[in-house]
Amino acid sequence: MSNTEEIRDQILATIEQRQQQLLSLSHGISSHPELAFEEYWASSAVAELLENAGFAVQRAAYGLPTALEAVYGQGEFTVAVVGEYDALPEIGHGCGHNIIATAGVGAALALKPVADCLGLRIKFLGTPAEEIGGGKILMLQQGAWDDVDFSLMVHGNTGVQYRCLSQGTQxxxxxxxxxxxxxxxxxxxxxxxxxxxxxxxxxxxxxxxxxxxxxxxxxxxxxxxxxxxxxxxxxxxxxxxxxxxxxxxxxxxxxxxxxxxxxxxxxxxxxxxxxxxSPSCPMSQCARTRRWPSTGIRTWSGWATRSAGNSRPPAARPTWATFPSTCRPSTDAGGQEQRRGDAHLRFRQGRGQHRR
Structure with missing residues (x-):
């Protein structure tokens, strides 16, 4: 593969080939809602899928029983793809963590065929207890992101599609x-x-x-x-x-x-x-809301947005106001966002779903 379009086509083809597996994973996690630090079914399902795809999987990673790490490739540039899979009490997966986990797995699988030509080392991190507990913060403290150059994950929101650069968190x-x-x-x-x-x-x-x-x-x-x-x-x-x-x-x-x-x-x-x-680690991620990613990450995120079907031209650098005041979420992803380059993309999901 010698050019960007060939790489893009290979990524999209892999996702298409894995579509049924990914849908089954998402539906399975959704039908087995598990609370913080109790995500045994979800973490096992994710680990099994990645292991069968050729990733080196470590279960109970970084001292947490339901955390996992799955690595593929020997490249000099390590990209971490992050998944979440904990549910909410009584609500279940109203925040769409079944989709977040599946999107992360899908991204890791899609990068695998192009890892060598891009010089990548792919590191999927299954992170427990986002809703309460601060699983990513605990993993960060144990060194989960020490060897990471760039971190990537997605999260859902209702309403229109937002560019990731306009997002801020509390x-x-x-x-x-x-x-x-x-x-x-x-x-x-x-x-x-x-x-x-x-x-x-x-x-x-x-x-x-x-x-x-x-x-x-x-x-x-x-x-x-x-x-x-x-x-x-x-x-x-x-x-x-x-x-x-x-x-x-x-x-x-x-x-x-x-x-x-x-x-x-x-x-x-x-x-x-x-x-x-405090039953949950404090989420002190606000410095990231005022720091813009590098030009390369901005270019990549624009390409990703267009590939997802949004062909709008790149907007001027957004401000906090471009992300709606009615949705100023908090996340335990802030720590690694401050320490490493990060893209936290948004995708549209159905109305009426919980968002924190």
Whole structure:
């Protein structure tokens, strides 16, 4: 293969040949929804398909039971193709991770016949726990992207098709908060109780007052997980969940500290004590939203968009506003996007599907 068109034709022909396998994989993952770090069926199905195609597969990669790595080629340029396959509680694959996994597998398979002539080493990374848990962040910390020159993945969105260069993401942190007081009978001995539910209420009020001092690009959302069991029992424990998002890293860091101050803003003793933990790794990817890929990646992404059936001429360099304000998602892919060159493409999917 000596020119771009021949390479393109070979890639498209491989996808066509693998179409039924890929559709079966997508439908199979969709019909077997698995939550974060429990994606055993999906990771096994992906690993088996890539292994049968000649990839060297490592299951339980990077210390995570449902992560996998599949490598083909000896080229000097390593491209990582990333797949996700975790589902949402009660919703299933509303975020289209079955399609994301399948698209990644399809891309890896399509690159295989042209890897040698392009000098590529293909590295598929199956990443668990995107919805909650930060699987990619954990894999990044274990060196999954250390040998990668360029990283590629796709994600769905409703509505029109967006060029990948116009996409931005928000930094994200999730906090599980527990207040501990002292249980007492609300009628017989209310003076002996320390109301953990009241501490949750104070935190919620503090968030409401804080929001007027935050930039419009910062989002603090929360809900009460539990606050008591009966009206005649002063609750000794109450739980709250808080999300903090922002489009700029500095604003996000500031909001994280101010939220923590709200969580500690309880009345003088005796008062409920508070503790919190983050069940998901903080997703600090905002620096990437203001950094544009190289000219080569811009050219490649334009070719990919046209090959997908979108023949619009390349637009002027987009700004944040070109990606709709109603869809400012967060993702655990931010870490490697900052460390390595990355293209995070979008594809249209049906309306009414969840997007985070």
């Amino acid at each position: 930094a994200y942190e999730l906090l599980d908060v527990t207040y501990t007081g002292r249980t007492a009978h609300a009628a017989a001995a209310p003076h002996e109780g320390i109301n953990a539910g009241s501490a949750v209420t104070l935190a919620q009020v503090a968030f409401g007052l804080l929001r007027q001092q935050l930039k419009s690009s910062v989002v603090v959302s929360s809900f009460v997980v539990s606050g008591g069991t009966a009206t005649n029992v002063i609750p000794g424990e109450a739980k709250l969940q808080v999300e903090i998002r922002a489009t700029q890293s500095s604003d996000w860091e500031d909001a994280r500290q101010r939220v923590r101050a709200c969580l500690e803003a309880r009345r003088s003793p005796p008062a409920a004590s508070s503790r919190w933990c």
